[in-house]
Amino acid sequence: xxxxxNFYAGPATLPLPVLEQIQKEFVDYRxxxxxxxxxxxxxxxxxxxxxxxxxxxxxxxxxxxxxSILLLGGGATMQFGMVPMNLxxxxxxxxxxxxxxxxxxxxxxxxxxxxxxxxxxxxDGSDGGFTALPDAGSVRSTAGASYLHITSNxxxxxxxxxxxxxxxxxxxxxxxxxxxxxxxxxxDFGLIYAGAQKNLGPAGVTVVIIRDDLLDRTPESVPAYLxxxxxxxxxxxxxxxxxxxxxxxxxxxxxxxxEGGLGSVADRxxxxxxxxxxxxxxxxxxxxxxVDAAYRSDMNVVFRLPDEEAEKRFVADAAExxxxxxxxxxxxxxxxxxxxxxxxxxxxxxxxxxxxxxRG
Amino acid sequence: xxxxxNFYAGPATLPLPVLEQIQKEFVDYRxxxxxxxxxxxxxxxxxxxxxxxxxxxxxxxxxxxxxSILLLGGGATMQFGMVPMNLxxxxxxxxxxxxxxxxxxxxxxxxxxxxxxxxxxxxDGSDGGFTALPDAGSVRSTAGASYLHITSNxxxxxxxxxxxxxxxxxxxxxxxxxxxxxxxxxxDFGLIYAGAQKNLGPAGVTVVIIRDDLLDRTPESVPAYLxxxxxxxxxxxxxxxxxxxxxxxxxxxxxxxxEGGLGSVADRxxxxxxxxxxxxxxxxxxxxxxVDAAYRSDMNVVFRLPDEEAEKRFVADAAExxxxxxxxxxxxxxxxxxxxxxxxxxxxxxxxxxxxxxRG
Numbered sequence: 001x002x003x004x005x006n007f008y009a010g011p012a013t014l015p016l017p018v019l020e021q022i023q024k025e026f027v028d029y030r031x032x033x034x035x036x037x038x039x040x041x042x043x044x045x046x047x048x049x050x051x052x053x054x055x056x057x058x059x060x061x062x063x064x065x066x067x068s069i070l071l072l073g074g075g076a077t078m079q080f081g082m083v084p085m086n087l088x089x090x091x092x093x094x095x096x097x098x099x100x101x102x103x104x105x106x107x108x109x110x111x112x113x114x115x116x117x118x119x120x121x122x123x124d125g126s127d128g129g130f131t132a133l134p135d136a137g138s139v140r141s142t143a144g145a146s147y148l149h150i151t152s153n154x155x156x157x158x159x160x161x162x163x164x165x166x167x168x169x170x171x172x173x174x175x176x177x178x179x180x181x182x183x184x185x186x187x188d189f190g191l192i193y194a195g196a197q198k199n200l201g202p203a204g205v206t207v208v209i210i211r212d213d214l215l216d217r218t219p220e221s222v223p224a225y226l227x228x229x230x231x232x233x234x235x236x237x238x239x240x241x242x243x244x245x246x247x248x249x250x251x252x253x254x255x256x257x258x259e260g261g262l263g264s265v266a267d268r269x270x271x272x273x274x275x276x277x278x279x280x281x282x283x284x285x286x287x288x289x290x291v292d293a294a295y296r297s298d299m300n301v302v303f304r305l306p307d308e309e310a311e312k313r314f315v316a317d318a319a320e321x322x323x324x325x326x327x328x329x330x331x332x333x334x335x336x337x338x339x340x341x342x343x344x345x346x347x348x349x350x351x352x353x354x355x356x357x358x359r360g
Numbered sequence: 361x362x363x364x365x366n367f368y369a370g371p372a373t374l375p376l377p378v379l380e381q382i383q384k385e386f387v388d389y390r391x392x393x394x395x396x397x398x399x400x401x402x403x404x405x406x407x408x409x410x411x412x413x414x415x416x417x418x419x420x421x422x423x424x425x426x427x428s429i430l431l432l433g434g435g436a437t438m439q440f441g442m443v444p445m446n447l448x449x450x451x452x453x454x455x456x457x458x459x460x461x462x463x464x465x466x467x468x469x470x471x472x473x474x475x476x477x478x479x480x481x482x483x484d485g486s487d488g489g490f491t492a493l494p495d496a497g498s499v500r501s502t503a504g505a506s507y508l509h510i511t512s513n514x515x516x517x518x519x520x521x522x523x524x525x526x527x528x529x530x531x532x533x534x535x536x537x538x539x540x541x542x543x544x545x546x547x548d549f550g551l552i553y554a555g556a557q558k559n560l561g562p563a564g565v566t567v568v569i570i571r572d573d574l575l576d577r578t579p580e581s582v583p584a585y586l587x588x589x590x591x592x593x594x595x596x597x598x599x600x601x602x603x604x605x606x607x608x609x610x611x612x613x614x615x616x617x618x619e620g621g622l623g624s625v626a627d628r629x630x631x632x633x634x635x636x637x638x639x640x641x642x643x644x645x646x647x648x649x650x651v652d653a654a655y656r657s658d659m660n661v662v663f664r665l666p667d668e669e670a671e672k673r674f675v676a677d678a679a680e681x682x683x684x685x686x687x688x689x690x691x692x693x694x695x696x697x698x699x700x701x702x703x704x705x706x707x708x709x710x711x712x713x714x715x716x717x718x719r720g
Contacts, residue, residue, distance in 0.1 A: 001388060001391045001392065001393040002393055003388070003393050003394065004392075004393035004394055006394050006398055006399075008398070008399065008400040008403075009400070010400070010600065011397060011398055011399060011400060011401060011406075011600065011603055012398060013394070013398050014395065014397065014398050016387075019386065019387045019395050019397075019398075020387060022386060023383055023386040023387050026379065026382060026383040026386060027376075027379045027380060027383050028361060028363070031361045032361065032364070033361040033362060033363050033364035033682065033684075034363065034364055034366050034373070034684075035374065035379050037371060037374065037379075037562035037563075037608070038366055038368070038371055038372060038373050038374050038379075038562070039366075039368065039371060040368040040369070040370070040371060040685060041371060041563070042690075043368075046371075072434070073433035073434040073435060073438065073564065073602070074432070074433040074434045074438070074585060075433060075585070075599050075600055076599075077584065077585045077598070077599035077600075078433070078434070078585040078586070080583060080584065080585065081582075081583025081584065081585055081586055082583075084583075085583065108584070111584065112583040112584055115580070115581050115582070115583055116581075195600065197600055197603075202397035202398070202603055202604050203397075203401070203600045203601065203602055203603045203604070204433065204564045204565075204602030204603065204604060204605055205564075220475070221475050221476075222441075222475070223440060223441025223442075223444075223445065223472040223475055224437065224440065224441060224468070224471065224472055225434060225435070225437045225438040225440065225441055226438070226441055226586075238437070239435050239436075239437035240370065240371065240435055240437075240555065240557055240563045241563065242433070242563055242564030242602060242605065243371055243557075243562055243563045243564065244562050244563070244564060244604050244605065244608075245564055245602065245604065245605075248397070248604075322393065324393075324394075325400060330402075
């Protein structure tokens with residue numbers, strides 16, 4: 001079948017050249033006589049791929065010296081637990097954590113943090129139905145907090161921080177759904193984590209960027225795999241890494257570099273999002289985006305139609321026209337167009353045209 | 361290049377038809393117009409793959425009712441921590457764990473278990489340089505032990521349990537390097553775990569088979585991802601699973617079924633191993649296998665040559681002849697031929713012939 005435009009929230013659309021390269025090299029990797037997924041993780045072939053992935057994370061995000069880059073399994077959901085497990089151990093008193101409750105993913109991070117610390121919700125977006133974020137400049141950490149946690153982009157509610165707080169406590173960010181979609185001042189962060197399956201590649205690998213002084217807070221009681229230090233000391237080769245997801249990650253990062261890097265992709269991402277929000281805002285109220293204009297996500301554009309019946313038809317008609325994955329998350333309903341790096345502008349143009357047609 | 365015979369210990373050789381099928385379906389999955397690795401884990405396409413993998417684990421291993429099958433990230437190394445984290449919480453007194461110290465992997469399981477419990481080493485193979493296992497019939501658990509842990513196959517030392525103990529405490533087995541290589545009496549076990557990258561598929565997914573009564577021992581303090589219950593309740597779809605590794609797993613399991621199931625592959629595995637041990641034992645001492653004949657692994661055949669110089673030449677000459685990955689683990693040296701399910705008998709025949717030639 002002809003390639004569709006894939007608006008899934010994650011696993012999400014990937015650059016076609018990356019898929020084609022994997023397909024071409026899949027059975028016989030570069031003349032080695034075997035697949036890379038059959039190759040020892042101690043081999044020079046895998047080593048080159050692994051180091052290219054780590055090196056490109058550093059290069060594209062301009063990660064400064066003094067930060068380690070880790071490639072782990074388990075997804076961002078595992079990081080909800082690993083972060084407090086590793087970072088609350090160094091506090092002198094009962095540990096406390098600051099958290100911006102910005103949406104569904106922040107809620108999950110909060111639930112796990114509560115198992116290790118008192119959680120101060122320094123902003124609670126639930127009263128407004130998660131339609132706004134705090135002003136970044138106004139965010140302060142509380143005294144003695146082990147860290148302050150934010151979610152850079154809420155995939156389900158379609159909210160995104162446009163600038164980041166600068167706070168005294170280490171700033172920890174779940175960037176799963178917008179990492180590598182724009183430049184980020186990494187030195188303002190203590191720890192950044194991101195599951196791969198939106199902007200980085202297929203599911204199965206999680207990128208963690210951690211300031212090295214935070215590696216030594218982990219209590220002795222934490223087992224080997226769950227200690228950031230374990231992986232930092234071994235360049236994420238303490239145990240067998242998820243070879244295929246890392247390979248795909250390395251190719252997606254090469255593709256981003258070829259596209260001109262994060263400045264370039266950010267410009268394109270803003271253009272794509274602006275076109276969709278314009279189509280919503282100029283629809284005389286037929287389409288409605290509930291999110292405060294200052295915090296609308298460039299990655300996940302959420303909107304409603306007059307009723308659920310129309311939304312159902314919208315999703316089905318779009319799919320018939322080769323645009324799939326537009327159904328909003330089951331917890332909130334509505335429509336969600338996820339337009340990560342790999343969504344071409346032509347996909348957004350087609351969706352905008354369809355939106356005009358659909359409302360007639 | 362022509363396909364090589366790949367004796368890597370893991371990631372390891374995979375069935376060629378599986379690799380070819382993935383290649384063929386990679387960019388456009390069965391006419392959907394997108395890759396499976398770009399497809400939502402909530403889609404019917406992924407759901408079918410996921411359930412086929414889970415269903416085939418149950419069918420091939422004849423997993424009885426009352427056991428849950430989980431597909432997790434993080435590898436067996438993460439299970440070294442997750443097992444005691446989840447299973448030692450139900451003890452009335454200070455928890456204790458029984459463990460058979462059979463080799464390098466058991467040592468790692470022990471190190472993590474010690475963070476949660478007193479570990480009783482009920483057999484210590486280190487004095488003999490890890491060349492033997494205890495008689496399965498003689499193994500008893502100690503009073504009050506939360507579980508008894510064994511490693512069904514020690515990948516590095518080349519040791520394998522031929523029958524399993526039946527003990528009062530729940531029997532927990534790391535089967536990473538021989539799961540699906542033979543039938544196993546699952547009902548004798550409380551929990552079985554296995555990283556995929558030997559007999560199950562590429563790296564990135566871990567299979568856990570857990571008796572349902574063990575799901576409720578986990579203390580409240582354990583975060584969501586690290587609780588077996590989280591995944592059991594959601595058929596391992598609580599969060600995004602490692603889509604590609606699960607897809608490949610489903611195809612490898614289909615291949616095992618097509619090969620006639622575990623009885624068939626076990627017969628072939630025994631023939632392959634016997635041919636290699638015969639080549640070693642009939643070499644007038646040129647090749648030496650240090651492992652007690654009763655516990656020699658059908659998966660990882662380890663042997664030494666007269667000196668390290670000869671071992672180096674052996675590895676290099678074999679590679680020139682299209683047989684790669686024969687170097688023993690860096691911690692023990694020597695030669696290791698890993699001959700998992702997907703290693704064809706022709707590969708072993710070629711290696712045996714080379715061994716005869718090499719010693720001249």
